[in-house]
Amino acid sequence: MKNKPVEKKKPAKSAPVEEVWILRLYVAGQTPKSIAALANLKCICEEYLAGKYQIEIIDLLKNPLLAKGDQILAIPTVVRQLPPPVKKLIGDLANTQRVLVGLDIKTA
């Protein structure tokens, strides 16, 4: 787990107008659930959003104020910052189907 927000940028390959997906993962220290959540998130993004997503990891133990600002309650939480509207997912993202519904990722 990284302490700083990690950016994973994959340059756009072919699509002319690309959406950018910015996902924030809120964690509180390195708990098993957080680790699992990050792994699951990466996996899903790679599969469905390859090349057009960013994941920011925010450790609330380090930035407790952000919990209030972003209305974080549960850990881990994933917030879809972009594209709008803002969406929230809580839990370790083990249920892929729900993650896809929650993030509104079209599976086609």
Add this chain to the structure above:
Amino acid sequence: MAKLQQAIVLKKCPTGIRGFDEISSGGLPKGRPTLICGSAGCGKTVLAMEFLLRGAIQYKEPGVFVSFEETPKDLTQNFASLGYDLNDLIARKLIAMDHVYIERSEIEETGEYDLEGLFIRLAYAIDSIKAKRIVLDTIESLFSGLTNVGILRAELRRLFHWLKDRGITAVITGESGEKSLTRYSLEEYVADCVILLDFRIREQISTRRLRIIKYRGSSHGADEYPFLIEKTGISILPLTSLLLDHTVSNEHISSGIPRLDNMLAGNGFYRGSTILISGTAGTGKTSFATKFVEAACKRGERCLYLAFEESTNQIIRNMKSIGTDLAPWVKKGRLKFHASRPSLYGLEMHLVTIHKLIVEFKPKIVIVDPVSNLTAVGTPVEVKSVLTRLFDYLKASHVTTLLTDLIHFGSSLERTNEEISSLIDAWILLRDIEINGERNRGLYILKSRGMAHSNQIREVLLSDRGIELVDVYLGPGGVLTGSARATQEAKEKEEARDYQYEVDRRTHEAERKRKVLEAKIEGLRSEFDMESKELHIISADDKKRHKVGIANRSEMARLRKADRSTDSRKKGRKRT
């Protein structure tokens, strides 16, 4: 040993809420969570808010307000309605606020999670102002926002342990459930102190009540206490002093009517007693009450007049007609009127209001006019319980209470509706006396504890000179009042005059007779004198004649030369 005891005794966290610290013997359990439950609109949030505000301002214990329902803007307004500037308190680091927003439709649960985010937020808020108190209003919202009840329950349990470990006095609010105290059985986690608020409406009148359901490790009042939400917050009435141990006063105070004082052993009522003036409509109950008030104001005592029937101005105007001008006393601040309709709010609420007025105004005299109007807002049992508490409180504070009571026509005169007679120390009954197509007011003292009072009926005359008590006519024909009394009195006067004439006449006659007799006696006496004088002369004459006779006879004898001795014997015999 002492140390051990100190450790065992539960520490209390004073709330500063009027009346609450009394019924909970000191406040909420310090460093432990307390659950406040009740239906919507019963005042949970206000109670929690006041706990926090008073803690921050009065006891220098900063507090965190965590709202799960209301937005910061709403909260600021709510605080402002209690007279506090939330933003200022936040700036002074006395209060910290966090609004936890949770909306199920915006959240997708994708697996295992915990509420560490909430913990972090609470910890941050607590640490930022070194808070000693926290309010979670209402944490149940989590249940509607999150579906995984298993996780929630585990996390809540962890939360309360966590708060306890940190030594934070927490107040958690929860909505009443159908079968349990709260909808999501929060009472299972918060087992230290549970307070139930109730909001009841009966016959369109609502009363708020508070009850401490449980308080682990502490004694507490078990009753339902009525409370009031006012501009300055909540006030609770712990008026349940059932001990009859108040000290009494031997001081007498005037009733304002000298003749009535005379009837009351010459001194008036005892200070601190409860006086009842009962009577049917229009017998002058209010007039008596205002006379009493006037007398007290003149003595320089403060009076509180609770009017449940007439408005302040109406009373002042009407009482001028019997020569009682109350307006100057109101102006001077010695007399305070509190006029309200009994049906304005519930009985308990009246009690709270009265209690508050008494605490603020500190009167020596309290008038309740009329107490019977309070029955309209409660059952007899309730009325009695409320009045008992009120009178007890007043007695304990040495306040003299005068109640007027309207007796309805046809019911027994000597029974009040509230059956409060046992609470009354002095009872004056005003009644109509109907004779010869007239209605007059009669007064008598039904009872007056601890004094030899008059047993006489007096007639009450109301005029612009005030209240006068006059003797009624008591004769063989019964009690006469009004013009019948006047007629009877005139008749008696005439009779008395006639009688006097008769007496005079007889006296004169006797005198005359005496004089005649005396004259007669005088005549007789002079006659007698004459007679006796004559008798004297006669007897003297007689003696003379006798002497002459003897001389003659002895001369004769001498001349005849008769035997002396025989001759003298014969003569003696002859004379006898």
